[in-house]
Amino acid sequence: xxxxxxxxxxxxxxxxxxxxxxxxxxxxxxxxxxxxxxxxxxxxxxxxxxxxxxxxxxxxxxxxxxxxxxxxxxxxxxxxxxxxxxxxxxxxxxxxxxxxxxxxxxxxxxxxxxxxxxxxxxxxxxxxxxxxxxxxxxxxxxxxxxxxxxxxxxxxxxxxxxxxxxxxxxxxxxxxxxxxxxxxxxxxxxxxxxxxxxxxxxxxxxxxxxxxxxxxxxxxxxxxxxxxxxxxxxxxxxxxxxxxxxxxxxxxxxxxxxxxxxxxxxxxxxxxxxxxxxxxxxxxxxxxxxxxxxxxxxxxxxxxxxxxxxxxxxxxxxxxxxxxxxxxxxxxxxxxxxxxxxxxxxxxxxxxxxxxxxxxxxxxxxxxxxxxxxxxxxxxxxxxxxxxxxxxxxxxxxxxxxxxxxxxxxxxxxxxxxxxxxxxxxxxxxxxxxxxxxxxxxxxxxxxxxxxxxxxxxxxxxxxxxxxxxxxxxxxxxxxxxxxxxxxxxxxxxxxxxxxxxxxxxxxxxxxxxxxxxxxxxxxxxxxxxxxxxxxxxxxxxxxxxxxxxxxxxxxxxxxxxxxxxxxxxxxxxxxxx
Numbered sequence: 413x414x415x416x417x418x419x420x421x422x423x424x425x426x427x428x429x430x431x432x433x434x435x436x437x438x439x440x441x442x443x444x445x446x447x448x449x450x451x452x453x454x455x456x457x458x459x460x461x462x463x464x465x466x467x468x469x470x471x472x473x474x475x476x477x478x479x480x481x482x483x484x485x486x487x488x489x490x491x492x493x494x495x496x497x498x499x500x501x502x503x504x505x506x507x508x509x510x511x512x513x514x515x516x517x518x519x520x521x522x523x524x525x526x527x528x529x530x531x532x533x534x535x536x537x538x539x540x541x542x543x544x545x546x547x548x549x550x551x552x553x554x555x556x557x558x559x560x561x562x563x564x565x566x567x568x569x570x571x572x573x574x575x576x577x578x579x580x581x582x583x584x585x586x587x588x589x590x591x592x593x594x595x596x597x598x599x600x601x602x603x604x605x606x607x608x609x610x611x612x613x614x615x616x617x618x619x620x621x622x623x624x625x626x627x628x629x630x631x632x633x634x635x636x637x638x639x640x641x642x643x644x645x646x647x648x649x650x651x652x653x654x655x656x657x658x659x660x661x662x663x664x665x666x667x668x669x670x671x672x673x674x675x676x677x678x679x680x681x682x683x684x685x686x687x688x689x690x691x692x693x694x695x696x697x698x699x700x701x702x703x704x705x706x707x708x709x710x711x712x713x714x715x716x717x718x719x720x721x722x723x724x725x726x727x728x729x730x731x732x733x734x735x736x737x738x739x740x741x742x743x744x745x746x747x748x749x750x751x752x753x754x755x756x757x758x759x760x761x762x763x764x765x766x767x768x769x770x771x772x773x774x775x776x777x778x779x780x781x782x783x784x785x786x787x788x789x790x791x792x793x794x795x796x797x798x799x800x801x802x803x804x805x806x807x808x809x810x811x812x813x814x815x816x817x818x819x820x821x822x823x824x825x826x827x828x829x830x831x832x833x834x835x836x837x838x839x840x841x842x843x844x845x846x847x848x849x850x851x852x853x854x855x856x857x858x859x860x861x862x863x864x865x866x867x868x869x870x871x872x873x874x875x876x877x878x879x880x881x882x883x884x885x886x887x888x889x890x891x892x893x894x895x896x897x898x899x900x901x902x903x904x905x906x907x908x909x910x911x912x913x914x915x916x917x918x919x920x921x922x923x924x925x926x927x928x929x930x931x932x933x934x935x936x937x938x939x940x941x942x943x944x945x946x947x948x949x950x951x952x953x954x955x956x957x958x959x960x961x962x963x964x965x966x967x968x969x970x971x972x973x974x975x976x977x978x979x980x981x982x983x984x985x986x987x988x989x990x
Contacts (some may be wrong), residue, residue: 415449423456423475431600432481439473454876460486461591468562468571468951471514478570480521484603486572487525489594490556493586494531496593498555500701506552506615508536508545509560510653510718512570513681518561522572527611528604537616539679541653543820543829546579546797546960547623548615550825561718564690565951567682580623580826584928620657623824627832628664630822632752633843640842644709647834648673648700650689651680652717658834665835665844669832671707671982673700683717691716691723692817694735701725701733711841711851713832720793721817722830724837726851734852739772739867741837742813744851744974746775747858748840749811749821750782759784762802766796766812769909769934770944770957774865775813778858785812790909790930791946793818797826815867815957856967862972866977871957872990873946883947883954886990890933890945897959899983901937908933921983944981 416424424444428437429445443452455474460467467486471478509519516539520836525534534552536545542559547962549557556578556733562569574582574590578897582590597603631637645662647670651656662670665967676685676699683689686696691714694701704712704725712725712733724741728734746765753759764785767775779786785807789795800823803809813819818828821836844854859865874882894906906915909932912925932946944957960980962973 416452417457420453420456423451426599427456427473427475430573436473436479436481443473447984450876457877459594465618467574468565468569470568471570478518478572480518481600481603483521483572484600484605485594485597486556486574486590487522488529488603489529489599490558490574490590491526491529492593492596493590494556495529502532503530503556504532504534504552504554506534506536506545506548506554506557506575507560508540508542508548508557510542511539511651511679511681512560512562512717513567514570515560515681518572519558521605522558522560523612524605524607525603527608528606530608531611533612534615535612535615536619539653540620541657541829541831542573543720543825543827543831544619544623544657544826546575546825546829547626548619549575549577549751550579551619551622559718563718564688564692564716564721566688575827578797578801578826580801581792581794583794583798605610620660623831624657624661624664626824627661627829628833630824630832630836631665631839632749632756633839634666636843636846637839639846641666642669643667643838643842643845644704644707645670645713645838646673646700646704646707646709646712647671648676648714649679649719650676650686650691650696650698650714650716651678651683651931652689652713652715652719653679654719654830654834655679658713658715658718658831661831662836662838665839667838671703671709673703675699691719691721692738697723697725697735704733710845711838712832713837715834716817719785719830720828722819722833722837723817724851726841728852733806736851736855737867738813738815738817739774739854739865741817742767742777742815742819743772743774743858743865744840744855745813745819745833745836746811747778747854748843749836750784752843753810754782760808762806763808763810765810766799768792768795768814770946771815772865772867773788773940773942773959774858774862774961776975777862778986781862790927790932792949793820793828795928796820798826800826811976815869856970859970860964860967864964865959865961866974866981867957867959868981868985870958870985870988870990871951871953873951873953874957875952879952883952886954887931887933887947888947894933895935895943895987898935898941898987899939899980901939901941903935903937905936906933907936941984943988954990956988956990960984 509515557575559573562571942959
């Protein structure tokens with residue numbers, strides 16, 4: 413076919429001539445006949461790779477698409493690596509899936525390949541949240557696990573999150589080693605799809621009960637829940653996996669007035685009531701907000717399809733529901749848990765909290781004020797989970813979070829967990845209501861005490877091969893000619909996480925960063941404005957994270973100071989201009 417790169421054409425030919433099913437070949441021939449050169453290039457110009465969230469992409473035909481063969485190849489590579497790593501024992505894995513289209517079929521294919529390779533499979537009977545998959549890996553003493561999900565991506569997407577024995581998503585060296593094994597698979601004939609039913613065990617309700625018990629055990633103030641058991645909560649699973657488990661956990665904790673958004677309670681990979689099943693988007697919570705207004709509720713919560721992230725809305729000073737962003741919810745959780753542990757006298761001096769480098773540094777300030785260590789990791793909850801494993805037995809984990817609406821309370825899993833987040837957000841709301849305060853009141857108190865921090869994320873989409881090249885060009889440009897200032901404030905420090913350097917701009921002094929190498933840049937100005945640039949590991953985007961701050965002498969100054977900081981963010985956005 414004309415206008416196709418030679419490498420792309422070679423890959424297409426290998427699919428047409430190889431041992432692929434006729435349905436796949438027929439779809440591919442149709443694309444060729446219709447002259448879909450751009451689509452074919454995007455589908456074959458590379459192989460799907462593990463990023464910060466695993467394997468994720470658009471469903472369809474091609475090496476850069478999610479389908480039976482790319483999932484089969486990834487699972488065969490993972491199987492080969494597991495067998496090389498654990499040579500003298502029965503290897504065990506857990507598989508779960510969310511409500512995505514084809515998710516159940518894809519999960520079954522993954523079970524086929526694992527079992528065909530002599531690996532014992534614990535297979536969830538139906539859809540389950542991602543954090544329960546992480547929990548099950550540790551509970552069943554497994555070596556690995558796979559979650560079939562594309563999180564909050566549009567309905568065209570699917571994905572594959574690979575986990576290691578600690579219940580954390582794979583990180584170096586395992587991710588690179590798995591990719592190396594995958595790349596050694598040169599033909600589809602090397603993938604074993606012949607399922608061994610004797611090695612597949614179905615699990616379900618019993619694991620749910622153990623998981624919910626652990627979630628509820630993280631409660632710090634059960635007496636506050638008892639006093640406010642009829643707190644009016646509105647919850648939506650946005651057509652995803654939390655539909656049963658979050659209400660059960662809230663009930664187990666003691667809440668008796670949980671109101672579900674019924675229109676969004678049917679698991680459905682087409683997500684018919686929303687544009688994107690993303691709790692970061694106001695549109696996705698519109699039905700929940702309407703129900704909350706009708707009921708005069710105290711709290712609104714909504715989870716994404718695989719129930720690892722949660723968005724919330726609370727009443728502001730005017731009595732209107734206001735969506736909190738991921739940083740604000742995280743700040744409230746960090747503040748509540750550290751204060752509650754302090755009040756209960758259970759801080760022993762070896763506790764820690766953890767967040768990512770692009771998450772609000774207000775959390776660091778709160779932790780310092782309590783004498784608790786706050787670690788920062790690269791973006792991606794797998795780095796938080798990995799640190800938890802590293803510190804296990806030496807330091808006590810309290811809470812972790814990232815700006816993208818993901819939090820974890822307690823060490824029962826090694827990934828973000830919207831189920832435990834929902835229970836603790838509800839408990840936190842009950843505790844403060846018992847004190848005559850709303851979450852909004854508490855947030856303003858925090859801002860007055862520690863400073864008003866405002867953050868904004870800019871995502872610039874760059875699709876396909878040309879988009880990937882453009883993103884790299886932007887990062888190269890920022891490295892070779894770093895901005896000198898933002899919003900009139902001079903850049904004083906540049907952190908390059910690819911080359912692991914921290915440069916003092918005035919003196920030129922360079923220090924080393926103790927992080928895994930990652931394609932991230934941070935520019936820190938006078939007064940600690942922080943601008944971070946990072947290509948997404950799961951989507952065709954480059955992301956810019958802007959963090960600015962100001963002081964409040966009184967809560968009455970909040971709106972004005974907030975507006976002034978919005979103007980600063982606007983200036984920085986115009987200066988970036990990508």
